[in-house]
Amino acid sequence: MIRVVLPAHxxxxxxxxxxxxxxVEGVATQRSLLDALxxxxxxxxxxxxxxxxxxxxxxxxxxxxxxxxxxxxxDALLPDAVANGAEPFLLVGAIAGG
Amino acid sequence: MSxxxxxxxxxxxxxxxxxxxxxxxxxxxxxxxGGWEIYHVKGSAADPNxxxxxxxxxxxxxxxxxxxxxxxxxxxVGNKFAYEGEIGTHQWYDGTPHPWEFKRVWHLEPSLTDxxxxxxxxxxAALFRTSDGGQTWQELTGxxxxxSGSRWQPGAGGMCLHTILLDPSDPARMFVAISAAGAFxxxDGGQTWxxxxxxLRSEFLPDPTAEIGHCVHRIAMHRSxxxxxxxxxxxxxxxSDDAGxxxxxxxxxxxxxxxxxxxxxxxxxxxxxxVPIKSDSEHYPPEGKLRVYRSRAGGQEWEALTKGxxxxxxxxxxxxxxxxxxxLDSCGVYFGTTGGQVYASAxxxxxxxxxxxxxxxVVSVEVQTLP
Numbered sequence: 001m002i003r004v005v006l007p008a009h010x011x012x013x014x015x016x017x018x019x020x021x022x023x024v025e026g027v028a029t030q031r032s033l034l035d036a037l038x039x040x041x042x043x044x045x046x047x048x049x050x051x052x053x054x055x056x057x058x059x060x061x062x063x064x065x066x067x068x069x070x071x072x073x074x075d076a077l078l079p080d081a082v083a084n085g086a087e088p089f090l091l092v093g094a095i096a097g098g
Numbered sequence: 099m100s101x102x103x104x105x106x107x108x109x110x111x112x113x114x115x116x117x118x119x120x121x122x123x124x125x126x127x128x129x130x131x132g133g134w135e136i137y138h139v140k141g142s143a144a145d146p147n148x149x150x151x152x153x154x155x156x157x158x159x160x161x162x163x164x165x166x167x168x169x170x171x172x173x174x175v176g177n178k179f180a181y182e183g184e185i186g187t188h189q190w191y192d193g194t195p196h197p198w199e200f201k202r203v204w205h206l207e208p209s210l211t212d213x214x215x216x217x218x219x220x221x222x223a224a225l226f227r228t229s230d231g232g233q234t235w236q237e238l239t240g241x242x243x244x245x246s247g248s249r250w251q252p253g254a255g256g257m258c259l260h261t262i263l264l265d266p267s268d269p270a271r272m273f274v275a276i277s278a279a280g281a282f283x284x285x286d287g288g289q290t291w292x293x294x295x296x297x298l299r300s301e302f303l304p305d306p307t308a309e310i311g312h313c314v315h316r317i318a319m320h321r322s323x324x325x326x327x328x329x330x331x332x333x334x335x336x337x338s339d340d341a342g343x344x345x346x347x348x349x350x351x352x353x354x355x356x357x358x359x360x361x362x363x364x365x366x367x368x369x370x371x372x373v374p375i376k377s378d379s380e381h382y383p384p385e386g387k388l389r390v391y392r393s394r395a396g397g398q399e400w401e402a403l404t405k406g407x408x409x410x411x412x413x414x415x416x417x418x419x420x421x422x423x424x425x426l427d428s429c430g431v432y433f434g435t436t437g438g439q440v441y442a443s444a445x446x447x448x449x450x451x452x453x454x455x456x457x458x459x460v461v462s463v464e465v466q467t468l469p
Contacts, residue, residue, distance in 0.1 A: 009155065013161070051180070057158065
């Protein structure tokens with residue numbers, strides 16, 4: 001089980017409060033996590049990564065374990081603490097956005 | 099008794115303003131989608147309770163929202179706008195080639211007959227259509243494939259397709275305008291397009307009378323006379339009596355012919371409205387006076403409408419999508435400002451009052467007249 005923290009606008013869009021908990025199939029990567037997130041909440045498609053290029057939107061950042069994972073490969077393994085649910089994966093709107 | 103519903107898009111959410119036919123007391127509902135930029139909200143003529151909204155943000159991109167109950171509740175629908183075929187390049191601000199990149203939806207134009215069919219004008223400029231109520235969107239590739247795309251360039255707001263006019267008498271005919279590419283018409287339902295810019299003159303172009311590159315800000319039409327078009331260009335107010343085949347200037351005695359919004363009276367096809375703005379570098383009214391100008395002669399001769407509008411120290415802008423009329427008798431005229439006011443006139447512009455004064459900057463205003 002992976003814990004995901006969405007920014008406020010996306011929590012409202014997905015109609016959730018607090019953390020989202022996801023079961024991710026196979027190895028836990030940014031790609032498999034976002035695939036699972038968008039499968040559960042289809043209204044989030046296109047808001048975190050471009051639907052055509054699958055690139056992370058420029059004003060969205062990925063943080064976990066006090067590290068910035070935004071520029072990691074989408075297929076890099078997530079930290080063990082995220083993969084086992086000890087730490088959340090944070091989706092954050094860049095301070096320059098909005 | 100008739101009702102009026104005013105759909106307002108702002109930089110930080112959408113608002114729905116409603117009144118009875120007297121248009122004296124207004125209920126303000128919203129914000130919907132608080133914190134998001136709402137470039138446009140528009141209802142279907144075939145089903146007035148079916149509304150579509152363009153919702154976007156710098157963080158999270160583009161969403162399309164749909165309401166089936168007149169704006170009380172909303173749900174997101176499809177938001178995948180994928181250019182088809184070869185992406186190609188347009189001109190960047192400095193004239194160098196730049197690939198098309200989708201940024202946002204500027205305008206949603208529901209079909210006149212089918213609530214599930216909607217056209218979307220997007221930035222970078224292209225035209226999309228849904229026929230399943232917004233679930234999926236397909237590009238009408240004939241426009242971007244017209245062959246002139248490499249000469250299109252962004253205006254200050256971006257390279258946006260902002261105006262879509264459907265001809266009520268001919269389902270195959272449609273007009274679009276792009277800043278800064280110009281205006282185009284299709285006579286075959288969007289398969290092929292041709293520029294309709296003869297008579298336009300733009301001094302910022304190397305060839306001021308070029309076919310492509312004019313910064314058209316808005317085109318308006320009266321549904322009873324779809325061959326007569328009125329245009330607010332970057333500079334110049336223009337008129338065509340032959341469906342855009344040729345244009346002539348009708349700026350006449352306006353204090354400045356720069357501006358964004360233009361619209362036509364609901365019952366008098368020769369009565370038109372503009373809001374003159376001082377210049378392209380000073381996006382506010384001349385002399386700090388917010389004045390709507392009305393021509394009852396289809397242009398050229400204009401009168402200032404000031405009663406109820408601020409006549410000193412007013413430095414707001416009125417954007418291209420931010421003026422609309424209702425269908426009541428007498429015709430109501432509405433516009434929103436970047437200062438957050440929505441002004442309404444229930445007597446065709448003779449007198450004005452603010453419905454609401456302190457919204458976020460208003461981007462778009464549409465009006466529905468309900469039975």
